[in-house]
Amino acid sequence: MSAVESAPCKLTVCRGCCCGTKKKVPGVDHKAQLARLSAIDDHAARRVPVRTSKCLGICFQANVVVVQPSAEGRAAGGRPVWLGAITEDKLLDAVDDWIFEGGPGVAPLPAVLEEHVTSKDAKKPKKRKKSERSKAAKKERKKAGKKAKKAEKKAEKKAGGADADGRPEKPKPAKPEKAGTSEKTKKAEKAKKGKKSKKDEKSKKGKKSERRGEEN
Numbered sequence: 001m002s003a004v005e006s007a008p009c010k011l012t013v014c015r016g017c018c019c020g021t022k023k024k025v026p027g028v029d030h031k032a033q034l035a036r037l038s039a040i041d042d043h044a045a046r047r048v049p050v051r052t053s054k055c056l057g058i059c060f061q062a063n064v065v066v067v068q069p070s071a072e073g074r075a076a077g078g079r080p081v082w083l084g085a086i087t088e089d090k091l092l093d094a095v096d097d098w099i100f101e102g103g104p105g106v107a108p109l110p111a112v113l114e115e116h117v118t119s120k121d122a123k124k125p126k127k128r129k130k131s132e133r134s135k136a137a138k139k140e141r142k143k144a145g146k147k148a149k150k151a152e153k154k155a156e157k158k159a160g161g162a163d164a165d166g167r168p169e170k171p172k173p174a175k176p177e178k179a180g181t182s183e184k185t186k187k188a189e190k191a192k193k194g195k196k197s198k199k200d201e202k203s204k205k206g207k208k209s210e211r212r213g214e215e216n
């Protein structure tokens with residue numbers, strides 16, 4: 001058997017802008033993961049070559065690992081299998097087991113890896129846009145709610161003398177008397193009284209003289 005014929009499976013492990021970074025994939029020991037993948041042997045005790053790669057173009061699937069078939073697997077129709085979201089240890093164990101069994105083209109894909117199969121052409125799922133209709137309806141509901149609240153406040157204000165915010169109206173403080181006003185009024189009253197008493201005196205005097213005139 002030639003070297004090419006006996007070539008083992010190979011692994012390509014993405015370590016780009018997202019894969020292998022704590023920012024994009026937190027809670028994973030990326031170094032330990034790479035070391036674990038680099039220690040895989042196949043059933044013929046051949047060490048599986050591991051190549052790290054820069055971004056493979058499907059960052060939303062980080063961490064990405066590609067399992068290349070062995071020469072035997074390729075001859076049997078096996079093709080590279082792209083795996084995404086390889087973050088848990090159980091997934092690394094599954095990759096190890098699969099390669100030990102022969103990998104793509106030779107052994108069936110472990111069930112636990114099935115939902116991680118992706119491709120270089122995978123498209124990032126778009127966020128579902130809210131329909132314009134529902135947006136308009138929401139706006140309308142908001143508007144109606146505001147109107148109702150305003151009307152309620154107005155009614156409350158009318159009924160209980162509450163202010164615009166629903167709080168009871170505070171009694172208005174009494175206007176302070178203008179300085180000097182009371183003194184002015186006092187003076188005016190005094191002057192009035194003075195005039196009145198003078199008038200009374202005059203009329204009394206007049207009456208007295210009238211009486212004297214009568215007596216004479």
Ligand code: FES
Pocket residue numbers: 014015016017018019054055056057058059060062064
């Ligand atoms: S960094 Fe791995 S796909 Fe982009």
